[in-house]
Amino acid sequence: MTIMIDTGNYIAAKAAVMAKPDVVAAYPITPQTTLVEGIANYVGTGEFKGEYICVESEHSAMSACIGASAAGSRTFTGTSSHGLLLMHEMLHWAALARLPVVMCNINRVIGPGWNIWTDENDSISQRDTGWIQFYCSSNQEIFDTIIQAFRLAEHKNVSLPVMVSYNAFILSHTSMPVEIPKQQVIDDFLGKYEPLWKLDVDNPITFGNIIGPAGYYKVRRAMQDAQENAEKLIPQIAKEWKQKSGYYHGDLLELYKCDDAEYILLAMGAIGAESKVAIDEMQKKGVKIGLARVRTFRPFPKEEIVKLSRQADLIVIDRNISVGSEGALFSEVKAALYDKSDAKVYGFIAGLGGKDVPYYDVEIICKKAIDGKTKGYEWYGLEEA
Amino acid sequence: MAIKDFPVEECILQGNAACPGCPATMALRMVFKALGKNTVMVVPACCTAVIESLYPHTSFDIPVMNIAFEAAAAGASGVEAALRMQGKKDTTVLAWAGDGGTYDIGIQALSGALERGTNFIYICYNNQIYSNTGIQRSGATPYAAWTTTTVSGKTEFRKEMGDIIQAHHIPYSAQTCVSYPDDLYRKLKKAKSIKGPKYLEIMAPCPPGWRFSMEKTVEMGRMAVETGAWALYECENDVVTFNGKSKLILEKKIERKSIEEWIKYQGRFSHLFKPKKDTKRIQTLEDHIDQLWERYRKCYL
Numbered sequence: 001m002t003i004m005i006d007t008g009n010y011i012a013a014k015a016a017v018m019a020k021p022d023v024v025a026a027y028p029i030t031p032q033t034t035l036v037e038g039i040a041n042y043v044g045t046g047e048f049k050g051e052y053i054c055v056e057s058e059h060s061a062m063s064a065c066i067g068a069s070a071a072g073s074r075t076f077t078g079t080s081s082h083g084l085l086l087m088h089e090m091l092h093w094a095a096l097a098r099l100p101v102v103m104c105n106i107n108r109v110i111g112p113g114w115n116i117w118t119d120e121n122d123s124i125s126q127r128d129t130g131w132i133q134f135y136c137s138s139n140q141e142i143f144d145t146i147i148q149a150f151r152l153a154e155h156k157n158v159s160l161p162v163m164v165s166y167n168a169f170i171l172s173h174t175s176m177p178v179e180i181p182k183q184q185v186i187d188d189f190l191g192k193y194e195p196l197w198k199l200d201v202d203n204p205i206t207f208g209n210i211i212g213p214a215g216y217y218k219v220r221r222a223m224q225d226a227q228e229n230a231e232k233l234i235p236q237i238a239k240e241w242k243q244k245s246g247y248y249h250g251d252l253l254e255l256y257k258c259d260d261a262e263y264i265l266l267a268m269g270a271i272g273a274e275s276k277v278a279i280d281e282m283q284k285k286g287v288k289i290g291l292a293r294v295r296t297f298r299p300f301p302k303e304e305i306v307k308l309s310r311q312a313d314l315i316v317i318d319r320n321i322s323v324g325s326e327g328a329l330f331s332e333v334k335a336a337l338y339d340k341s342d343a344k345v346y347g348f349i350a351g352l353g354g355k356d357v358p359y360y361d362v363e364i365i366c367k368k369a370i371d372g373k374t375k376g377y378e379w380y381g382l383e384e385a
Numbered sequence: 386m387a388i389k390d391f392p393v394e395e396c397i398l399q400g401n402a403a404c405p406g407c408p409a410t411m412a413l414r415m416v417f418k419a420l421g422k423n424t425v426m427v428v429p430a431c432c433t434a435v436i437e438s439l440y441p442h443t444s445f446d447i448p449v450m451n452i453a454f455e456a457a458a459a460g461a462s463g464v465e466a467a468l469r470m471q472g473k474k475d476t477t478v479l480a481w482a483g484d485g486g487t488y489d490i491g492i493q494a495l496s497g498a499l500e501r502g503t504n505f506i507y508i509c510y511n512n513q514i515y516s517n518t519g520i521q522r523s524g525a526t527p528y529a530a531w532t533t534t535t536v537s538g539k540t541e542f543r544k545e546m547g548d549i550i551q552a553h554h555i556p557y558s559a560q561t562c563v564s565y566p567d568d569l570y571r572k573l574k575k576a577k578s579i580k581g582p583k584y585l586e587i588m589a590p591c592p593p594g595w596r597f598s599m600e601k602t603v604e605m606g607r608m609a610v611e612t613g614a615w616a617l618y619e620c621e622n623d624v625v626t627f628n629g630k631s632k633l634i635l636e637k638k639i640e641r642k643s644i645e646e647w648i649k650y651q652g653r654f655s656h657l658f659k660p661k662k663d664t665k666r667i668q669t670l671e672d673h674i675d676q677l678w679e680r681y682r683k684c685y686l
């Protein structure tokens with residue numbers, strides 16, 4: 001084990017290279033650039049022995065990953081914001097083809113106007129593509145989640161692509177110390193990738209040709225089953241990783257000081273990490289509140305959230321907006337509770353466009369909810385310049 | 386090589402879903418004879434995705450990966466990289482796309498793959514339309530041709546894809562035509578023997594798309610060449626050589642036939658003849674081909 005002090009992107013590059021993908025195909029976009037540069041550096045040093053395809057667009061990056069994965073190789077890519085959106089069609093393609101591509105997405109605002117700071121609308125707007133979605137809150141978690149993502153994606157009962165998201169700059173460009181296990185630990189944990197199907201001249205099969213309604217219906221159901229399998233596997237894989245590396249960031253949720261809590265805050269990504277400070281502060285003041293940081297948005301941790309709602313009312317902060325509706329996490333939480341719980345759910349939008357959400361703002365949000373001063377959902381901090 | 390000496394092995398199985406007289410299927414038969422079974426094919430949205438037949442069946446006896454309309458060359462790049470990493474360096478990676486997937490929506494991915502030096506063969510079967518979606522114009526549709534999106538005839542000339550490809554300075558590119566199996570076969574054999582990106586374009590007259598009767602596919606291809614509407618040539622390391630009848634036309638050893646000899650058999654040009662002959666537009670077509678050949682002569686003679 002060694003300690004590496006570096007930014008989220010360089011840590012992600014390290015994790016990706018240590019997972020030993022055969023093929024990486026990527027295209028630069030702020031704030032993901034240092035991730036691809038990091039991998040390119042490992043090509044230079046010889047630490048990355050796979051093929052790095054410098055494609056001409058994110059669309060081609062995902063298409064090349066699809067081709068490489070279909071040919072039976074472990075593949076990795078990374079992108080952000082507009083790059084992710086340009087991939088959209090191919091995101092569906094990778095998932096429907098059941099290819100275990102692993103990708104980092106650095107959560108960045110969508111233009112116009114051009115804005116490179118963080119919010120989560122880029123990945124949230126890809127939620128129905130069939131990809132498994134993780135949201136990280138520290139560089140250690142980025143490293144550990146990427147390794148676990150390969151294991152999960154390639155599991156024969158899952159065989160779906162996995163997106164590991166983390167916030168622009170707050171994580172992508174902030175240095176933190178990260179424990180890096182020995183290569184052998186990762187090799188043992190991941191094993192060799194054994195594809196369920198591949199392009200093979202000795203077994204010529206046509207993949208993805210025309211399919212009738214009945215067959216296609218089954219394809220969709222199989223994807224849903226795979227996500228449900230992932231829901232069960234994520235905790236197992238997280239526990240196994242804990243045994244091997246010592247690190248555990250939670251599984252579908254990370255619970256923080258939830259014992260005896262009468263209110264539980266739900267948030268994702270960096271706000272989830274910042275909220276821990278807010279929880280500490282509020283508990284000091286005697287407020288019975290805990291945090292459930294949502295790590296996986298797909299599969300969505302329905303059962304775990306229902307369980308929490310038996311004990312507490314829920315406060316949800318969304319760094320995204322499903323325009324015309326409300327925050328996506330807020331919607332999903334309420335849907336999970338329907339008919340199963342009478343807990344109250346308070347929704348807040350915060351931090352869009354990269355607006356900072358420090359712990360004291362999280363405290364104010366929680367206080368508003370606890371004091372019963374909110375209706376429906378609310379935009380926090382809109383009035384400030 | 387004479388057709389009788391082509392390998393007898395078939396990779397196109399019986400019972401595919403192509404129209405009768407389909408040029409894509411004819412070309413594919415010859416392509417597979419030249420490339421053999423150690424080939425992986427990437428197919429974007431186009432007629433071939435239909436010709437493959439319905440899941441769980443297939444009409445191809447080689448591994449095929451379907452991919453999105455604009456993504457053939459990028460998908461093939463990934464397949465090529467993966468096979469190389471697995472040490473399968475003798476497998477041919479073939480991207481097979483229509484003119485829509487090549488000239489229009491797929492041109493970015495194609496240009497990128499060529500520029501990166503991807504070791505693959507990209508074939509565009511050029512039926513000069515979007516057939517799959519019911520005969521819409523493409524960048525390869527000739528001037529004055531009817532399509533469902535150019536109802537009174539296309540007002541623009543077709544793109545010179547060959548020039549665009551040559552600007553990439555890849556080791557090998559060629560234009561051929563489904564009506565000349567020997568030319569097609571030879572060019573594919575050559576492409577297979579060269580490392581790096583190879584681009585081939587096959588003129589593919591499409592009976593329902595061009596509105597001619599299905600037994601005339603070969604004839605329509607021949608007339609495309611004999612009228613100079615299409616040229617057979619190859620470009621190896623930036624040296625362009627014209628082949629067959631196109632060479633004779635280039636060297637003025639024979640005169641190209643009038644464009645009317647080609648278009649009068651195609652319903653897509655019938656508005657140039659009925660109710661009244663549109664001599665102006667026919668002349669525009671004729672002049673455009675003359676200019677093309679003048680340029681060819683200037684550059685390649």
Ligand SMILES: Cc1ncc(C[n+]2csc(CCOP(=O)(O)OP(=O)(O)O)c2C)c(N)n1
Nearest residue numbers: 430431432454483484485486514515516517
């Ligand atoms: C992104 C996208 N846009 C549009 C389509 C619809 N589409 C499928 S095939 C096709 C035309 C294909 O034309 P071409 O490449 O010339 O091949 P052909 O059908 O003539 O064989 C179109 C427009 C699609 N599949 N994907």
Ligand code: SF4
Nearest residue numbers: 403404407432516591
């Ligand atoms: S429309 Fe033309 S290219 Fe398409 S299958 Fe029919 S004949 Fe072949």
